[in-house]
Amino acid sequence: xxxxxxxxxxxxxxxxxxxxxxxxxxxxxxxxxxxxxxxxxxxxxxxxxxxxxxxxxxxxxxxxxxxxxxxxxxxxxxxxxxxxxxxxxxxxxxxxxxxxxxxxxxxxxxxxxxxxxxxxxxxxxxxxxxxxxxxxxxxxxxxxxxxxxxxxxxxxxxxxxxxxxxxxxxxxxxxxxxxxxxxxxxxxxxxxxxxxxxxxxxxxxxxxxxxxxxxxxxxxxxxxxxxxxxxxxxxxxxxxxxxxxxxxxxxxxxxxxxxxxxxxxxxxxxxxxxxxxxxxxxxxxxxxxxxxxxxxxxxxxxxxxxxxxxxxxxxxxxxxxxxxxxxxxxxxxxxxxxxxxxxxxxxxxxxxxxxxxxxxxxxxxxxxxxxxxxxxxxx
Numbered sequence: 549x550x551x552x553x554x555x556x557x558x559x560x561x562x563x564x565x566x567x568x569x570x571x572x573x574x575x576x577x578x579x580x581x582x583x584x585x586x587x588x589x590x591x592x593x594x595x596x597x598x599x600x601x602x603x604x605x606x607x608x609x610x611x612x613x614x615x616x617x618x619x620x621x622x623x624x625x626x627x628x629x630x631x632x633x634x635x636x637x638x639x640x641x642x643x644x645x646x647x648x649x650x651x652x653x654x655x656x657x658x659x660x661x662x663x664x665x666x667x668x669x670x671x672x673x674x675x676x677x678x679x680x681x682x683x684x685x686x687x688x689x690x691x692x693x694x695x696x697x698x699x700x701x702x703x704x705x706x707x708x709x710x711x712x713x714x715x716x717x718x719x720x721x722x723x724x725x726x727x728x729x730x731x732x733x734x735x736x737x738x739x740x741x742x743x744x745x746x747x748x749x750x751x752x753x754x755x756x757x758x759x760x761x762x763x764x765x766x767x768x769x770x771x772x773x774x775x776x777x778x779x780x781x782x783x784x785x786x787x788x789x790x791x792x793x794x795x796x797x798x799x800x801x802x803x804x805x806x807x808x809x810x811x812x813x814x815x816x817x818x819x820x821x822x823x824x825x826x827x828x829x830x831x832x833x834x835x836x837x838x839x840x841x842x843x844x845x846x847x848x849x850x851x852x853x854x855x856x857x858x859x860x861x862x863x864x865x866x867x868x869x870x871x872x873x874x875x876x877x878x879x880x881x882x883x884x885x886x887x888x889x890x891x892x893x894x895x896x897x898x899x900x901x902x903x904x905x906x907x908x909x910x911x912x913x914x915x916x917x918x919x920x921x922x923x924x925x926x927x
Contacts, residue, residue, distance in 0.1 A: 552679075553691055556679065558585050562585075562678045563679060564669075564676060564678040565590070565625075566590055568591065568592075568684070568752075569612025569746070571736060571739050571744070572735055574746050575684065576683070578619070578739075581625055588676065589620045589626065591616040591629050591630070592629075592630050592669065593613060593633060594640075596633065613629060615749065617629075618745050622743075623744075635663070640660050640757075641656070641770070642770075643656070643659055644656045645767050649771055649794075650892075651794055651820035652891045653799060653892045653893055654892045656757075657755070658713070658894055661715070662714040670722065680722060680724050681722055681723050682723075682725075683723065685708045685725050685728075686701035686703055686707055687700065687707065687725050689720070689724060689728060696723070697720075697907075698712065698906070698907040699903060701727070701729075702731065703731040712907070713844060713910035775792060775795060780824075780826075782827060788807055788827070794824075797818060798818075798890060799816070799818065799888055800887065812829070813829070814829070814830055814888075816918065816921055826921075832921045834919040836919045838860070838917070839877065839913075839915040840910075840911030840912060843876055844911070845873070846907060855870055856871060857905070858896065858897055858898065860886065860913065869881060869884075878911055889913065891915060893912075894910055894911070894912055895912075895913050896909075897910050
């Protein structure tokens with residue numbers, strides 16, 4: 549059994565490494581080569597980056613492809629580029645725009661992992677007869693009882709399990725995450741030791757197809773009708789202002805409402821059907837129940853019989869909750885206080901055991917029930 553848990557010698561084990569051109573995936577490719585595996589690096593070209601901002605730090609752009617190619621040449625592995633722009637446009641960008649137009653706050657990085665990265669790249673790696681698909685994500689993979697389990701990474705500040713909740717069991721069994729047990733600083737140190745050209749390259753920050761974080765300009769390009777003026781109302785239903793398009797607002801937003809008030813006002817609901825923004829005080833943002841759609845469950849459903857932990861935003865804390873699993877839907881009762889939860893985001897399930905925080909899957913937030921807001925005004 550080799551270090552990847554595959555019953556072959558390293559030399560006979562063929563692996564595909566997803567290479568974004570960043571330091572993490574480059575280190576993974578170099579480590580696999582150093583251990584003697586048969587390595588092929590794959591980089592995805594996902595979008596037209598001709599107008600990419602020089603200051604932006606996105607992934608899967610032109611410079612990233614060149615960096616991945618250079619790393620591959622330096623460590624002497626095969627490197628291939630897959631041109632997935634059409635797939636990415638139809639399955640990630642269009643979905644992102646649809647979600648915002650529906651008054652949601654989407655997470656395109658999850659949808660990218662769910663489609664072109666794991667589903668399509670998974671199939672491509674299988675077609676190459678690779679024994680495993682390797683990525684530079686910071687999550688831990690633990691093999692137990694014949695199946696792989698996903699856990700939060702050792703480096704809690706870099707943990708990416710929230711973005712991988714939609715990984716299926718078949719994908720997880722095939723995937724490997726070598727960086728799950730090390731800190732980011734160690735990854736940088738390995739890159740410098742191996743003299744990789746990306747050792748000091750900054751991490752990607754922005755959504756890859758949204759230069760400088762200006763998502764409104766992307767939506768305006770593809771869906772200009774989304775910027776239709778409408779009413780801003782209070783929690784009693786009274787009009788107190790006008791907006792220039794619901795696209796410009798997200799749940800919990802305080803700045804940019806442009807309405808005079810003795811107390812701070814927050815966006816507490818977005819009604820896309822009525823093209824209306826609802827504002828209220830901070831207490832109206834507290835959410836006690838959420839409804840989820842399009843579930844992905846990892847492990848046994850018996851684990852949901854007890855109280856578990858959930859995460860409702862990538863940078864959020866773990867919250868205690870009770871989850872009632874239905875047919876591809878779930879009702880979630882949040883036991884801790886939490887505010888500003890938005891439809892379109894993900895709710896990821898975790899359970900604590902002696903190893904760490906185990907990922908049980910998750911789903912997409914479809915509706916919220918705010919504690920101090922009339923159900924007539926909630927999404």
